[in-house]
Amino acid sequence: MPPARPRRTKTPTGDSEIVEPPSTYVDLDPQFVDLRPRQRLLRIYAPDRYRAAPVRFRTRGPYSRFDHQRAAPDGSARVDSSRGILYAGPTFLGCTGEYFGDAGEITRRGNRLARLSVVERIRLLDLRGTAATGAATIPAIGGISQRATTQEWARWWYAHPQLREADGLVYTSANTGEDAVALWERARGKIVCRRHNHWGLDDERLTDDVRLAASRLHLSVA
Numbered sequence: 643m644p645p646a647r648p649r650r651t652k653t654p655t656g657d658s659e660i661v662e663p664p665s666t667y668v669d670l671d672p673q674f675v676d677l678r679p680r681q682r683l684l685r686i687y688a689p690d691r692y693r694a695a696p697v698r699f700r701t702r703g704p705y706s707r708f709d710h711q712r713a714a715p716d717g718s719a720r721v722d723s724s725r726g727i728l729y730a731g732p733t734f735l736g737c738t739g740e741y742f743g744d745a746g747e748i749t750r751r752g753n754r755l756a757r758l759s760v761v762e763r764i765r766l767l768d769l770r771g772t773a774a775t776g777a778a779t780i781p782a783i784g785g786i787s788q789r790a791t792t793q794e795w796a797r798w799w800y801a802h803p804q805l806r807e808a809d810g811l812v813y814t815s816a817n818t819g820e821d822a823v824a825l826w827e828r829a830r831g832k833i834v835c836r837r838h839n840h841w842g843l844d845d846e847r848l849t850d851d852v853r854l855a856a857s858r859l860h861l862s863v864a
Contacts, residue, residue, distance in 0.1 A: 664798075671776035672767055675768050675812050678760060678763060685755070685758055699825070699827045701722055704793040707793075725800070727826065729824055730758060732823075734851050734855060747861055748863045764832050799811070810826045811824045
């Protein structure tokens, strides 16, 4: 048996925090989820930020939860051209919660929705429920506010020798409890956005979806 390693630690104020990944690549018991061809994902994005497009992987970072880009020496975000990230999810509610939940408001103008089609198998490391313990952490990592810690874990998993075939992560959204997906650039070419499968969130055809999501998540709509 390997030596015991805590998964949480106490801060000087008594708060509990998830620990950073080990300094070496310990043996994992990973569980995977495969997305198969013809499955679909949804993505909300803002074209004016980081030149975002339906299936463009953002190389500038780290900013968000599981960004695996390597920061500049001073810790700031930078372009890491060999590492790209794209966040998506299977439902409109889940995507809305991930994208707007922390802000408390859905901003329709300037944001878009893309429907992505899987065209080649995508393998995701499962961080939900007890599967997270096989990846050396706990499922709460999908909801904690410690971005530096979650990003360090993302870099550790990305480079782990046992996870070379992983294309990204599936985790539990903190805002909805639904599945959320973080795709690494290894999934580039395995998803497409077919013609006419993206819309502005202010498109009247999405009005009912936006209102329902806002009601269920108790968000206002700008």
